[in-house]
Amino acid sequence: MAITAPGVGSGLDVKSLIEQLVSAERQPAATRLAAQEAKANSLLTGIGRLKGALAAFQSAAAGLADIDAFQKRKASVSDDERITATVTSEAVPASYEVEVQALASAHRLVSGAFASAGAVVGEGQLRIDSGSASMQIEITPANNTLAGIRDAINASTSNPGVRASIVTGADGAHLILTASSTGASHAITVDAIAPGSPLEVLEFGAGTSNAMAQAAAASDASATIDGLAVTSASNSIDTAIPGVTIDLLVAEPGVPVNLEIAYDKDAAREALGKFVDAYNAVVSTINELTAYNAEAKTAGPLLGDAATRAIRGALRDALGRSVGTATDPYRTLAEIGVSSDIKGKLSLDSTRFDKAVAADFDGVGRVLAGEGDGIAVRLKAIVDDALGSSGRIQSKEQTLKERLTDISEQRTALDSRMAQVQARYQKQFLALDTLMSQLTQTSNYLTQQLARL
Secondary structure: OOOEEEEEEEOOHHHHHHHHHHHHHHHHHHHHHHHHHHHHHHHHHHHHHHHHHHHHHHHHHHHHHHHHOOOOOOEOOOOOOEEEEEOOOOOOOOOEEEEEOOOEEEOOOEEEOOOOOOOOOOOOEEEEOOOOOOOEEEOOOOOOEEEHHHHHHHHHOOOOOOEEEEEEEEEEEEEEEEEEOOOOHOEEEEEOOOOOOOHHHOOOOOOOOOOOEEEEEEEEEEEEEEEEEEOOOOOOOOOOOOEEEEOOOOOOOOOEEEEEEEEEEHHHHHHHHHHHHHHHHHHHHHHHHHOOEEEOOOOOOOOHHHHHHHHHHHHHHHHHOOOOOOOOOOOOHHHOOEEEOOOEEEEHHHHHHHHHHHHHEEEEEEEEOOOOOHHHHHHHHHHHHHOOOOOOHHHHHHHHHHHHHHHHHHHHHHHHHHHHHHHHHHHHHHHHHHHHHHHHHHHHHHHHHHHHH
């Protein structure tokens, strides 16, 4: 009795047989590729975690490697409605007494009254000076009105810093010229150039008709600092005390304001604390990624990785080396309150750090940010190199990504080869099916013939 199955004359389940044969042939290569892919992905994930920890540490180290950013000063005033102050790391901690005598003002001129902004003033040339700059504009029938002259002044590419406007009062329209900058050195002069020009009604300054009136004089700001007189063309004084800019807000002679410049110890301690935390995060990440669990017999993805080992070694070396010369007050992190435990992690002793800062703030800064050999400078350089376009991290990532691409290509090639194997098996089973069908027919025929005998 013949065995029947859908679609085949031989009665065999050819589809299932072919699938099992192809699967058996695929399995070794597929398992090998899956294991390689899992390992590469694990390494890539580990490198990604290390990269993230290093990037965070890079940012924290940058805050210490910049001497100006670390050695911040802070300014405080007894009355911030009269003055404010900003400081740089050049400022020396000290106390000052500031008294604002007068604020700087911008020069402002007002013309006589005209019937309206469209009133014709006349034609000719005007030369306008402010400070060391000047401009010369041509007044023609196209712009000879009060409004036309205003627009010509404002539109001039050589304008020396003079704004023109028109205000219409009860008596008529007035042209107003205002210096953009304060201070006596930016006083405005207006000259009609040609004697008898109708534009002389807008003149002001020595040797002119002085037809315009002075609404506000050009004057410098004046103040005293610890009794010493200082002046400025603007309401900011930035040359009297190195590293200190004082902004004058209200003039009130006889009313002194106290200005205190001090080290910003809190900001320095906070920056160093972030540095310590970020470094410890790098250490913890590397330890976890390179650990081996003897009981479970499992290893971290980066155990034995040369790039990770090199980065860890470089950081430890840079952290432990002293800086400066024997004459420097501080040369190591331990001397400014940062110590290391047996696991390589750092801790900050705030009390010791505060004492070091109080004794020599600049000396503390040199330990961390000394040009060339500051500890934070060294560490940042190591991380910059590791994370750079040709650094160890980038190279490792690139290698792993190329490996994954190669695995993907091998898997595609395996699929193509298995398709050919499947086609070969189908061809062979088709031939077998045909042969078995013919043999079945022959067997049936012989059975019938023998039955007749």
